[in-house]
Amino acid sequence: MKIGIVCYPTFGGSGVVATELGMALANKGHEVHFITYNQPVRLDFLSHKLRFHQVLIEEYPLFEYQPYELALSSKMVEVVKKYDIEVLHVHYAIPHAYAAFMAKQMLKEKGIHIKVVTTLHGTDITLVGSHPTYKTAVEFSINNSDVVTAVSNNLKDTTNNLFTIDKEIQVVYNFIDTNKYDKAQGEDCKRGALAKPDERILTHISNFRPVKRVEDVVRIFNEVQKEIPSKLLLIGEGPDRSKAEKLARKLGVKQKIYFLGNSTEIDKILCYSDLFLLPSQTESFGLAALEAMAAKTAVISTNTGGLPEVNIHGKTGYLSNVGDYKDMAQNAISILREDAILEKFKLNAKKHTRKFSLQNILPVYEDIYQSCYESKV
16 A cells, blocks of 8 residues: 655654554555655665655744644645555644645545544643644544544543544554564673673663653662662653753762663663663653563553553552652562562563564554555545
């Protein structure tokens, strides 16, 4: 099939999932066209089966904020017409689903009928979409999509509670390519470059926004390192990085923390990790936790949103209430104290990721695209 994918080209979960999905579809012989304002960060190759079309936004003094959704919908129309795209798959409701509806209407006037699949990822519903400024448009866009999916049961329920949705939302979990993480566990994973043999390695990956509660990550680590020799890897960039650094200096643990910035080689970094920390205010799924688990890493997280669907309490790690960093620290210590216990949790985490493997999820999306195509013809 010929599939157009619209996403944010960033390090966030929705962009990562969309990019990995597109590359996997291309590997199976589908023709995939990414439509966005920059090349997605994990899109590491282009070919005749995998293309990128940049949405260009002209600068006009008239506009204080440039109308990206207009440029995006126009680009969608252009790409659909030129390459005979059969399905548009848009990730994130704002502004992608709305722009897709506009593109669909413009194409309809030219006798072209395109199907739109909208995948809801989280903050597009819980934080942005539910705001009174956008709520009506988001509700309209969801209801006018041909197929709607959500990345967790929790997000599906939240969407139905916040909006009046007149169609079924299908849950299709986020996924990972487990083979990629298996390869990263090889000889190239030299822990000695970051920690001594008796030290544990804790990790956190995010965009360092307030919702991720990165200062809680530092607080948890501070409690852990008092009892267990440890190092902390912080991967990502964002507005709260400076706050995390300031707190680390205040607590006297700055020298034990590596701030590694953004990275496109998460699998290689996670191979060092023993424990992953995700004390978020909310997570509709928790892709970062899933990536850590695929790298054979136990998880300490909050019990919010879709995280209990990913991190199984007492098996792959532990869940705590938001803000209870001391409970998270004690849970972390209980896992890290003994090698045998740590290994058990790490193996459980690795096994649990099979449920979310690319091999299981990709056919679900292919079936959705096929149903769209068949209903069109």
